[in-house]
Amino acid sequence: MQKTTVVVIGGGATGVGILRDLCMRGVDAILLEQQDLAYGTSSRYHGLLHSGGRYAVKDAEAGKECIEENTILRKIGRHCVEQTEGFFARTHLDDEAFEGKWLEACAKVGIPTIPISVEEALRLEPNLSPKIKSVYRVPDAAIDGFRMVWQNVASARKYGGRVLTYTTVVGIEHSNNQVVGIKVRNTLTGEVSNIVCDFIVSAAGSWAGEIAALAGITVNVQPDRGTLIAFNHRITSRIVNRLRPASDGDIFVPHGSITILGTTSASVNKPDDTVPNAKEVVELLNIGEALFEDIRSYRMLRAFAGTRPLYSADPNATGRGASRGFVTLDHAHDGLKGFVSVVGGKFTTYRLMAEKVTDLVCGYLNVKTPCRTAVENLVEDTSPALMAKARLYFPAYGAELAASRLGSEGLEKVIARIQEKPEKRQLLCECENVTMAEVEEAAADSTSYMISDVRRKTRMGMGTCQGAFCTFRSVGAVDANGLSWGKDTNVLFKEFLQGRWKGIRPILWGNVMREMELTRGIYEGTLNINGAIDNEGI
Structure with missing residues (x-):
């Protein structure tokens, strides 16, 4: 059984922003995510850091928040922007x-x-x-949503933050109308366990209504x-x-x-x-x-x-008729102390949302430390000396890409892997300039359990070939490193390729159809992987 002061539910931008802010203020916190980090809305959007112009006419408050946060994120998250x-x-x-x-x-x-x-x-x-x-x-x-999420996590970990992925919330424990813990299930093993805590923050996005319902509370999220x-x-x-x-x-x-x-x-x-x-x-x-x-x-x-996750006090407000602003719901008003939901909002305003929620939580916890997330960079700039070192091992443009994805600490580790075994400088994904060493580093992270988790960390498979060539290379790299989750290579192949197929199927005409036949030929024809591309499974 684990113990913490605050449990944050949701591994998107808002959730990791809250985790970072809490930990920077000295609050012990654990973040839970039912899939991989940035699996949901924070990676499934157009990647626009809004100026606010889109909302200025209809939702002036959201427009003002966007332009202010736009200015802040350009500074603290410049490696993502x-x-x-x-x-x-x-x-x-x-x-x-x-x-x-x-x-x-x-x-x-x-x-x-x-x-x-x-x-x-x-x-x-x-x-x-x-x-x-x-x-x-x-x-x-x-703005790169994947990178922004991971850099928030890297910053939170520096201050003691903990992250549990593939962990689903199945119950909210309370006594005398006060939160005392949370019950979770590991979605990979089915194991159920409890986390003792004093406070729960739901930043679950479109799932916020489902989380609130576990405590018998209604939150109107459409x-x-x-x-x-x-x-x-x-x-x-x-x-x-x-x-x-x-x-x-x-x-x-x-x-x-x-x-x-x-x-x-x-x-x-x-x-x-x-x-x-x-x-x-x-x-x-x-x-x-x-x-x-x-x-x-x-x-x-x-x-x-x-x-x-569109929120409205009016449950009938839907689509573009609902505000793009955000709201913090203190469920003490619903009869349960120690439980807060944050709903609505934009990726652009995630840091502001996190600050407002953390202010509320710290008020209850009597923590006086001020918010510093608007002034402290997510990651440190890579030093000129380290960049010069990286250029010895990466293709010309690949060094900059690797530095922006990995940060200084991760880049040092990847370079060390290449120095130990020079063959690991080989590119597994030419489209995104991802080396074998970087794939291995991402796969070794405690939040990696499948090839798609590595993809979200590295952008492998997200370029021109959509995984046609880097899938078998990356599966081979995972298998060769003896990772516990990498033993069943058929499962690894199918999970990754099905994820790519899901996005290719709606555009399956012209050149895309020819390219898909090439992929099918590689995996179902040459490698004899049955169901690598499952037309019925999507």
Whole structure:
């Protein structure tokens, strides 16, 4: 039986942000996640660090929070942020009257908007439609959700934070209307155990209602599914938003060598309803043509979906009608002390959400230490000496990628692996420049139990070939290192390939179909792995 002061439920951005803040203030805390970290909403979105422009007209408070947190995250999480800037572009299909309302709303909440000519916009972004009518520059940026989550965890661990993945909450223990512990089940082994604690914070996102129900409390969270498309091209170097009231398919976000188009909005019954379909893909392509006319000629990598945890005091508010703001619910008002839920919000505001929740918890615990998460960097900058050392072992651009993914401490460990066995500098994933040593380091982490866990830490398999070549290499690396969870290679193959197939199936036409046949030929034909790509299992 484990003991702690605070249990945080949910391994997305908000949960790890709360864990970090609590631990930095000296509070003993454990974070629980039912799958892998960043498995849910925090990795299933377009990766936009909002300027707030998208919300300024309809939800001024959310817009103000976004621009303030945007500025903070650029500093403390700069290794996760690509400072692309953004365009808001009005197309020939959009209402000119909204433009004036938008400019006025942005000015009120402090979002800078710089007008540029259409000619200048087309010079900077030549793939934009020549039919656009007006363009404004805003301080949007691209942010890597996986990396941000893991760097928060790395920071929390420095201050004593503990993380348990593949751990599902099955009961909330209380006595005399006061939380005294939590009952959990290991989803891999089925083992049930208890954690003694004084306080529980639910940052479970779309699952927040289910967690509250374990204590007999109602929280109105409506899962809202959004589907997105990843293109194997950097269609634009800047984020491009469509200048109209927030709707489907009006954001293009560049990430490294790819671009993500999103998103749709549809209320769903289950938090894990994250299987995209071809109809949604076609709808996104149709809408996206207004900004990029040649969108259908760009190669698609995959489609993916996540659920937003939309909260409203009105249980009938759904979809884009619900606020994108957040709220902290102190369940002492529901008759249970020591239990708090945080619901709603945006990835961009995760740090602020964590600060507000931690302030509340520390008030109960009589902890006076102030919040420092807005001023202390998530990870230290890699020293010039270490970078020079890394360049001896990594491809030219690969050294920078590895440093940003691993941080200084992780980079040192990976270099040590390569120094001991030089063959481990071999790239297992050429698309993302991931070495065998980095895969081994990620696989050895206490939160890794399958190849997809390694993927989320390294981005392996997320590039052009979508795992066609790096899957057998990575499975071989795990097997060769004798990890306890890596003994059944058939299971490893199927789990990873099925995860990739889930996103490829909705776009299965043209070149994508030919490439899928290559993957099927490698794994079902050459390697004779039955069910590597299970058409019926998705």
